[in-house]
Amino acid sequence: MMMHGYTKMQVVWLLLLLTSSSSSWHSGHGSDSDVQCLKDLKQSLVDPKGVLESWVFTEHNTDGDICQFAGVGCWRPDDNKVLSLSLGNLGLEGPFPEGLQLCRSLTILDLSGNKFSGPLPERISDQLPYITYLDLSNNSFSGEIPAGLGNMTYLNVLALQHNQFDGGIPAQLSNLSRLVSFSVAENSLSGPVPDSLQRFPPANFTGNPRLCGPPLDKKCKKRFRLRIHIRPIRIHLRLRRINDASSIGAAAGFVVGFVVAFYFPHRFLFCRSLRPYIVRVCG
Template structure:
């Protein structure tokens, strides 16, 4: 019995998938916000080099964000998930990135300094994560609310990073230590001289040929 071959459905017909054209399975954008998806970052997306937008927000994805995602996509939204680990600095290679939303995850470490290369960014947020360290200079143009909820983050537009005046404090500390050392040296020298004087006086009384101090 010969079975009829069913046509393979095009990925372009799936919900949340937009293709460049109906004639080819080249994904233009993938918008899967609030789909109830879970698990690690989908490996198949590594090969979607033609995408210009990736939105996985509002799901239950977990684990690290891979170092190579969406390549040159201008729009990347991974917010409201449970991604953990550090933010990969390879995202800085996405030179056409306009929107980067990583808020409401469990990301730790620092915001990569290489993000200063993302000069096309018009929207950025890492609020409510576990990040620490200074905010890169290029990102300081965004509101403080876009960095809120990270107890370790500092620098404009947030509070000044601790230790900014540490050099001045250190100088004062050294001066204080020097003063204390000098004072201790003076006291020790005075006590030593005092007892030496008494010892000489005592010795002169015992010796007929003693000398006066």
């Protein structure tokens, strides 16, 4: 498989040379955590082919023991500081492995060609702070590509092709200034390709029907924003103010009417067409 002008093995050897020159970053890390890292990783995986049965842990692992495990590479053969995990095409199953944050010197992680599924951790950069090579291709990882990948400042290779990722390509990946190889082909991604990733070949983005923009031929549709401005309508209600004189007159009229009705219950005075007359209401 070609990755932006390099074969996969060439990229691995290049990274091994680069990372070996900076081993002083990790010289202070203990090896006990690396042993626990591999224990947790093995327990979190389904291994139908029994490939990891060769990972036998004793009560007191001596320096260099775990460096003999299949797929494990160390900084030096006489210590237990894990440099790389090459676990591609082993038929492994399960979610993204646990315990990797305990492999504090890990710079290369290859999980390609397995049956891993589910989402990637959002804070994946906290688990893999020094990673330079990350190959998760040809699995069944799903969900959105975590924006936390953009915090992996040492990342040179990121291979996510042939999975089930959806959503957009995070703009945070623009922070990966050291990236020399990148692919998200054959997923379910949508939206535009971030500007900083447009330098990679179109083939590294194909297989995502809703992905658009350079370097792909498909143009992104412009989004029109409909803005509706509703001006507030002010309604002024003018209420007739009742002055003190009219209030007193109304009260006096009520009292007079009550007195007349009380003392003269048999007669009421009506007025029709300005002609007064008296009507007897009861005999």
